[in-house]
Amino acid sequence: MRTDRTFTMLKPDSVEKGHIGAILEKITASGFRIVAMKLTQMTKADAEEFYAIHNERPFFGELVEYMTRGPIVAAILEKENAVEDFRTLIGATNPADAAEGTIRKLYAASIGENAVHGSDSDENAAIEGAFHFSGREMF
Numbered sequence: 251m252r253t254d255r256t257f258t259m260l261k262p263d264s265v266e267k268g269h270i271g272a273i274l275e276k277i278t279a280s281g282f283r284i285v286a287m288k289l290t291q292m293t294k295a296d297a298e299e300f301y302a303i304h305n306e307r308p309f310f311g312e313l314v315e316y317m318t319r320g321p322i323v324a325a326i327l328e329k330e331n332a333v334e335d336f337r338t339l340i341g342a343t344n345p346a347d348a349a350e351g352t353i354r355k356l357y358a359a360s361i362g363e364n365a366v367h368g369s370d371s372d373e374n375a376a377i378e379g380a381f382h383f384s385g386r387e388m389f
């Protein structure tokens with residue numbers, strides 16, 4: 251049986267605040283295997299493409315600015331039921347609504363600067379993983 255994959259980014263605020271280690275520890279302790287990982291910085295064009303689905307939203311400019319202001323950790327994660335379980339682990343988009351113990355509850359500052367990304371479907375996980383990694387970088 252195929253094991254599911256999801257895609258994540260530890261966003262610029264997580265890197266700036268020195269939270270990479272703590273967040274990765276939480277992810278691996280929750281049973282996710284790291285399939286691909288790197289420190290990288292998105293260009294404005296990259297972020298506009300990655301978040302194209304939100305380009306009509308009032309916060310789009312702010313989102314692109316935030317996501318390009320410094321490096322991120324991009325990673326592909328593997329686990330049974332990866333997409334849904336990872337969304338549960340990170341918590342609600344707005345940390346004020348996120349459950350206790352979730353990554354966003356622990357590390358996010360606001361609905362905009364919310365520490366981590368998690369894919370919302372298997373289809374988007376594959377698209378987003380391929381956006382950041384070549385086949386040779388996936389294990």
Ligand code: IDP
Nearest residue numbers: 304309312313342343361362363364367368370
């Ligand atoms: P998600 O990351 O929980 O899937 P989405 O609705 O897909 O949330 O939004 C993508 C990202 O856009 C969020 O993670 C957050 O960084 C940003 N964002 C979402 N809603 C707002 C908002 O109301 N104000 C500012 N930024 C927002």
Ligand code: MG
Nearest residue numbers: 367368369370
């Ligand atoms: Mg989303």
